[in-house]
Amino acid sequence: MPFELPRLPYDRTALQPHLSAESLDLHHGRHYRAYLDAVNARIAGTDLEDLALDELVRHSQGSLFDAAAQAWNHGFYFQCLHPRGGGDPHGRLAELVTRHFGDMRRLRDEFDQAALGLFGSGWVWLVQHPGGALAIQTTRNAGTPLTGNSTPLLACDIWEHAYYTDYQNERARYLQAFWKLVNWDFVASQLRD
Known part of the structure; x- marks a missing residue:
């Protein structure tokens, strides 16, 4: 059975002004x-x-x-995006962020550094390793954590088509907008037990 394009989980205008x-x-x-x-x-x-x-x-x-x-x-x-997203995670996810990064600010800083340091196109991920530890991972082009042992929790698209319309070549501004949209409930739902 052919794959069909799923509907966005929100209206196409719902992420404005962060993503048009x-x-x-x-x-x-x-x-x-x-x-x-x-x-x-x-x-x-x-x-x-x-x-x-x-x-x-x-x-x-x-x-x-x-x-x-x-x-x-x-x-x-x-x-991973939601019109009422952003802020900080809560519950178990917040505890894991504190345990593995110290605090949310450090997670964001490390994630942003990975995204800004990725040359060319790819993805930045928050993943959970099999032992439970959280980590940041980058993949180039079509790379994905699915081909390894880690569970993807959060993805940020660093291909130019993800942000050029709204931010041109300003990846850092795109990342600022991304954090205002993160769907922490979805991210938490991906955690392994």
Whole structure:
């Protein structure tokens, strides 16, 4: 069964002024759709067409991996944002942030440094390692934590199409907006027990 572009979990104007409707139209409606269309074209009529997207990412390579991983990454990223997001996490997630980073300010600083230091296109992730520790991870291009042992909790898209419409080449301004939209409830729901 072909993969379909899921609806955004909020209205296309809901993330304004931090991310514009025009930016979401381009990012979600064009790029995310193109990755899903590429996956569908490559798996049609093969034994891969019944796999879930995350399984397809784990069991593919080459151009199929690139399209599948980008599709999965984008779907995850849009879940990480919310119009009433931002602030600080609470509950167990807040405790883990304090344990592994000291405080939220240090987590943000390390995450931002990773994002600003990533040359070219890619992703910055807050992940949970198998032992429970939280860490920041960067991946280039279509890379994703799904291919390793860590559980992705939070994703920030550092491909230029994620922020160029609203922020041009100012990645630091995009990151400031990103933190105002983080859906901490979704992030916490991804934690392993």
